[in-house]
Amino acid sequence: MTEASSASTGAADAPPAEARERDAGEASPGERAGAGTAAASERVDRWFARRPALALAALLPIGAVTPLFPVEVGVATFALGTLAVGMAHGAVDHLVPLRGAPGVSLRRSIAVVSVVYAVLGGAVVAAFFAAPVAAFVGFIALTWLHWGQGDVATLAIAGVDHLPTSGERWLALVVRGGLPMGVPLLAHPEEYRLVAEWIVGLFLVDPGAAATAVDPLFAPAVRIGVGVGMATATLASVGLGYRRVRDGRDADGSRCDPGGWRRDVGELAVLWAWFLLTAPVFAIGVYFALWHALRHVGRLVLVDPEAAGAASAGDAFGALARFGRDAAPLTLGGFLVVAAVGASVPAGVAAPGDLLAVSLVAIAAMTLPHVVVVAWLDRRQGVWRPGADA
Numbered sequence: 001m002t003e004a005s006s007a008s009t010g011a012a013d014a015p016p017a018e019a020r021e022r023d024a025g026e027a028s029p030g031e032r033a034g035a036g037t038a039a040a041s042e043r044v045d046r047w048f049a050r051r052p053a054l055a056l057a058a059l060l061p062i063g064a065v066t067p068l069f070p071v072e073v074g075v076a077t078f079a080l081g082t083l084a085v086g087m088a089h090g091a092v093d094h095l096v097p098l099r100g101a102p103g104v105s106l107r108r109s110i111a112v113v114s115v116v117y118a119v120l121g122g123a124v125v126a127a128f129f130a131a132p133v134a135a136f137v138g139f140i141a142l143t144w145l146h147w148g149q150g151d152v153a154t155l156a157i158a159g160v161d162h163l164p165t166s167g168e169r170w171l172a173l174v175v176r177g178g179l180p181m182g183v184p185l186l187a188h189p190e191e192y193r194l195v196a197e198w199i200v201g202l203f204l205v206d207p208g209a210a211a212t213a214v215d216p217l218f219a220p221a222v223r224i225g226v227g228v229g230m231a232t233a234t235l236a237s238v239g240l241g242y243r244r245v246r247d248g249r250d251a252d253g254s255r256c257d258p259g260g261w262r263r264d265v266g267e268l269a270v271l272w273a274w275f276l277l278t279a280p281v282f283a284i285g286v287y288f289a290l291w292h293a294l295r296h297v298g299r300l301v302l303v304d305p306e307a308a309g310a311a312s313a314g315d316a317f318g319a320l321a322r323f324g325r326d327a328a329p330l331t332l333g334g335f336l337v338v339a340a341v342g343a344s345v346p347a348g349v350a351a352p353g354d355l356l357a358v359s360l361v362a363i364a365a366m367t368l369p370h371v372v373v374v375a376w377l378d379r380r381q382g383v384w385r386p387g388a389d390a
Helices: 017-023 029-058 060-068 071-086 093-100 106-130 132-157 166-187 189-201 209-218 220-247 258-277 280-303 305-312 316-344 352-381
Strands: none
Touching: 029 060, 029 132, 029 258, 029 280, 029 305, 029 316, 060 258, 060 280, 071 189, 071 280, 071 352, 093 106, 093 280, 093 316, 093 352, 106 132, 106 316, 106 352, 132 166, 132 189, 132 209, 132 258, 132 280, 132 352, 166 189, 166 220, 166 258, 166 280, 189 209, 189 280, 189 352, 209 220, 220 258, 258 280, 280 305, 280 316, 280 352, 305 316, 316 352
C-alpha cells in the first residue's frame, strides 16, 4: 500500500522539515502558520490513518483464521476496541461547533449538541422498541453512511486529488462504508445473522421470533445484490480515479497526483481482504478501533489549536493527551448509556451476545447525533463541495 504524498493540499508542496526550520526566521507569521498547519496535517495523517492501515494489513493472517474461533472471541475484541478508543472518538462532539466555526461560544456549543444527542438518540432507542428489525436495518444503513463519510473526509483532508467532484466522493463513500457493512454479509452470513438475532431478540422475547423476523434480510437474493453492488461500486470508483491519474488532471485542470489514487486502491484492497477473510464481529471490533475511530480522532486533533500545535511539533503524546482529557467525561457517559439500555430491554442481558447487542443498540443511539455533528463539520470544511468556500 502506497502512502499518500501529502496530508493536506498545502502539505504536498511544503518544503522538508529541515528547510522549514532553517527558513523560519525569514518567513512571515502567515507563512510560519501555514507551514505549521501542513506539518500537523501530515503527522496526523501518518499517525492516525496511514500507520493504522498498515497495521490492519499486517493483521490479515490473524483475521483469516478468526472464522475458526468461537464468536465470543470477537465479542471480547469488540468490547476491548470500544473501551480503548471506539467510545471516545465521538466524545468530543460537544466541542466541535466551538472549534469548527468562529463566534460559537462554549455554552452554545455544548447546549446545541446536547439537545441533538438527547432528541435523536432517544428517537433511535424508541425505534428499536417499536420496530426492532427496521431499526436494525436503519442502523446498518446509518453506519454505512457514517463510516464512508469518515474515510472520505480523511482522504479529503490528506489532499488526495483523484476525487475532485462531489459525485466521485459520494461514490467513494458508498464503497468505503459498504466494505465493513456489506462484505461480511456476503462472506460470513451465519455470524452476521447471529448478531442480528441477538439485537432483535432484545426486544422480541418470544422463542424463535427474532430468527423469523430477520429471515428476509439474509435471503440469497439480498446477499447477491449486496455483493454485486459492492463489486460494481468499487470498480467504478477505482476506474474513475484511474482516469483522473491517466489524464494527469483533476476536474479544474490542476495536476492530479497519482499517489493519492494508489493509496486509495491499497486501502480498498486491505479492507476487501479484511472483511472477506475475517469473522464479522472480530473484524468490526478491530476496524472500529484501529481504523474508523482513530481517523476521526486525528481529524479532531486538527481542529483543536492546542492539540494541532502539539502535532505540528511532533508531539503525538501531547496531542493524544489533549484529546483524551476532552473526551474522558463523555466517554464515561457513553458507557452509562450502554448500562441504561441494558437495564431497559425486555429480554434482559444474560450472555455475552446480549451484552454485544445492548452495546450496539446504545452505539446506534449515539451514532445518529454523531453523524449530524460530523456532517456539520464536513460542511464547514467543504468535504462534499470540493473547491467551494466553507
